Amino acid sequence: xxxxxxxxxxxxxxxxxxxxxxxxxxxxxxxxxxxxxxxxxxxxxxxxxxxxxxxxxxxxxxxxxxxxxxxxxxxxxxxxxxxxxxxxxxxxxxxxxxxxxxxxxxxxxxxxxxxxx
Amino acid sequence: xxxxxxxxxxxxxxxxxxxxxxxxxxxxxxxxxxxxxxxxxxxxxxxxxxxxxxxxxxxxxxxxxxxxxxxxxxxxxxxxxxxxxxxxxxxxxxxxxxxxxxxxxxxxxxxxxxx
Numbered sequence: 656x657x658x659x660x661x662x663x664x665x666x667x668x669x670x671x672x673x674x675x676x677x678x679x680x681x682x683x684x685x686x687x688x689x690x691x692x693x694x695x696x697x698x699x700x701x702x703x704x705x706x707x708x709x710x711x712x713x714x715x716x717x718x719x720x721x722x723x724x725x726x727x728x729x730x731x732x733x734x735x736x737x738x739x740x741x742x743x744x745x746x747x748x749x750x751x752x753x754x755x756x757x758x759x760x761x762x763x764x765x766x767x768x769x770x771x772x
Numbered sequence: 773x774x775x776x777x778x779x780x781x782x783x784x785x786x787x788x789x790x791x792x793x794x795x796x797x798x799x800x801x802x803x804x805x806x807x808x809x810x811x812x813x814x815x816x817x818x819x820x821x822x823x824x825x826x827x828x829x830x831x832x833x834x835x836x837x838x839x840x841x842x843x844x845x846x847x848x849x850x851x852x853x854x855x856x857x858x859x860x861x862x863x864x865x866x867x868x869x870x871x872x873x874x875x876x877x878x879x880x881x882x883x884x885x886x887x
Contacts, residue, residue: 690875700862700878702774746815750876758868759828760805760876762815 657682659749661763668737669771675722676732676766678747684708687751689730691721694744694765703745706730734768742770775799776865776879784885790851793882797844797865803827804846805866805876806838810859821846822868853886860884 658681668674680689691703706714706721714721722731734741744767750760775798785791797804806818808831817830821840832838835853840846850857860883864876 692878698860698883699774699880700864702875702877705875748815758803758805758820759830760817762817764814 657684657749657751657759657761659747659761659763661747661766663766664764665767665769667769667771668734668741670739671736673733673735674737674768676734676745676747676768678730678732678763680728680730680747680749682728682749682751684751687749689721689723690748690750690760691719691730691732692746692748692762693741694746696743700746704732737770739770739772742768744768774877774879776801776863776877778861778863778879778882780882781880782883782885784887785853786887787853787855789853789886790849791853791884793848793850793861793863793884795846795848795863795865795879797846797863798877801865801867801877802844803866803868803874804840804844805864806832806846806848807862807864807878808859809862809881810856813859815862818848850884855886858884858886 660679687708689706693701704716720733744765747763777796802823809815818832820828838848860881862881864878866874866876
């Protein structure tokens with residue numbers, strides 16, 4: 656069954672250091688997409704980065720990069736040079752499906768990141 | 773600002789009542805998704821519409837229904853409300869064409885409190 660696992664309920668990181676948030680997934684589909692979203696205390700969901708299952712290179716978006724290891728079914732988010740504003744809840748999500756079948760998306764339980772000054 | 777709008781921002785109602793949540797997708801996006809976020813269940817996918825047609829269904833209760841109108845805005849109807857329906861309801865939209873997977877952009881959410 657489709658599943659997303661985030662094993663770190665909470666993480667601390669020192670400002671300006673890098674941090675890795677773990678995400679593993681389980682799917683029998685060959686075509687899928689992996690996403691990371693940030694949810695600050697204000698509640699909105701902010702898109703960070705996307706990785707397609709057929710993408711050969713790891714995705715990067717500014718200070719965010721996705722360490723995609725397909726064989727291990729992991730899609731870890733790496734945040735470089737952490738900033739105080741990075742303190743938030745981070746969700747890993749996976750979307751299966753294609754075309755007329757529609758897309759079903761599931762989210763992990765989230766990791767709360769605390770950035771220390 | 774993602775470009776997705778949701779109204780109202782907050783809603784307080786009583787058990788047994790019915791409410792309607794509204795979502796306007798980003799300009800050009802044909803696909804709309806609804807999610808429920810609660811403390812005990814996390815973020816749950818409810819339903820997806822594409823260009824007016826239902827595309828995918830998740831953990832949506834029979835008391836809940838949704839539709840997407842010709843102008844592409846969408847409404848989520850919640851009826852016979854229970855205390856457990858209190859949650860943050862998100863709408864998201866994406867461009868979906870040729871089966872290509874596209875990123876979902878989320879609205880600010882509607883916070884529903886059932887008393």
